[in-house]
Amino acid sequence: DAGVTQSPTHLIKTRGQQVTLRCSPKSGHDTVSWYQQALGQGPQFIFQYYEEEERQRGNFPDRFSGHQFPNYSSELNVNALLLGDSALYLCASSLGTGVLSSYNEQFFGPGTRLTVL
Amino acid sequence: EDQVTQSPEALRLQEGESSSLNCSYTVSGLRGLFWYRQDPGKGPEFLFTLYSAGEEKEKERLKATLTKKESFLHITAPKPEDSATYLCAALTSGTYKYIFGTGTRLKVLA
Numbered sequence: 001d002a003g004v005t006q007s008p009t010h011l012i013k014t015r016g017q018q019v020t021l022r023c024s025p026k027s028g029h030d031t032v033s034w035y036q037q038a039l040g041q042g043p044q045f046i047f048q049y050y051e052e053e054e055r056q057r058g059n060f061p062d063r064f065s066g067h068q069f070p071n072y073s074s075e076l077n078v079n080a081l082l083l084g085d086s087a088l089y090l091c092a093s094s095l096g097t098g099v100l101s102s103y104n105e106q107f108f109g110p111g112t113r114l115t116v117l
Numbered sequence: 118e119d120q121v122t123q124s125p126e127a128l129r130l131q132e133g134e135s136s137s138l139n140c141s142y143t144v145s146g147l148r149g150l151f152w153y154r155q156d157p158g159k160g161p162e163f164l165f166t167l168y169s170a171g172e173e174k175e176k177e178r179l180k181a182t183l184t185k186k187e188s189f190l191h192i193t194a195p196k197p198e199d200s201a202t203y204l205c206a207a208l209t210s211g212t213y214k215y216i217f218g219t220g221t222r223l224k225v226l227a
Contacts, residue, residue: 004160033215042121042204042217043161056214090160104149104208106215108160 002027004093004109012115013081021076021112025093031055032074033106034066035090043090049074050096078114086116119144121207123218130195130225138190138203138221146210150188152181153204155220161204164190195225 005024013019025032031050035043045058049068068074072093078085092106122141130136142150149168153161165174167183174181178199180191190203202220209216 042219045214048213056212058214105163105166107163110160
């Protein structure tokens with residue numbers, strides 16, 4: 001069973017550039033969440049996609065945007081990169097947001113390490 | 118404001134020395150409390166989900182418990198391979214947002 005996959009593994013960009021990160025959810029999962037994890041910190045919630053729509057959003061500026069495709073895969077786009085955007089970007093997948101407790105468990109991918117110079 | 122606090126920030130144990138990690142949460146309704154293990158440079162690995170006060174779950178040397186204000190991750194007779202950062206996260210009711218703590222960095226010495 002393929003787990004959550006992310007690409008690329010590492011990425012180096014310069015300030016002001018734009019970046020796109022990609023995520024394929026665990027087989028059978030339909031919900032994708034994105035997180036930013038700075039060194040030594042816990043993951044910070046960026047947003048969540050379900051049924052191709054942004055369902056929830058954390059405290060991130062509009063420079064961070066995303067998309068979910070019909071096959072449930074997802075992209076995270078960051079425009080006008082800042083030095084502070086350097087972090088590990090994590091994608092997590094889960095099965096819907098229904099009332100059954102097992103639906104809320106998230107499984108994380110290995111992350112994309114973004115370095116902004 | 119929803120908040121999750123973990124303590125201690127770092128913990129060094131001798132192999133076989135049992136201990137507990139704490140996760141305190143203040144959220145507007147708890148849907149679930151999650152524990153993850155994260156190795157350096159990798160994504161978090163799911164360990165446990167707890168849904169109601171009094172609930173306990175075990176896996177090998179790990180046992181997670183939940184009260185109305187905090188959760189504990191008990192590590193019994195740890196081994197060096199248990200060295201990692203342990204993260205807890207609260208899933209809030211209604212908003213479906215996961216609020217993570219900053220983690221406890223555990224080092225188990227042989």
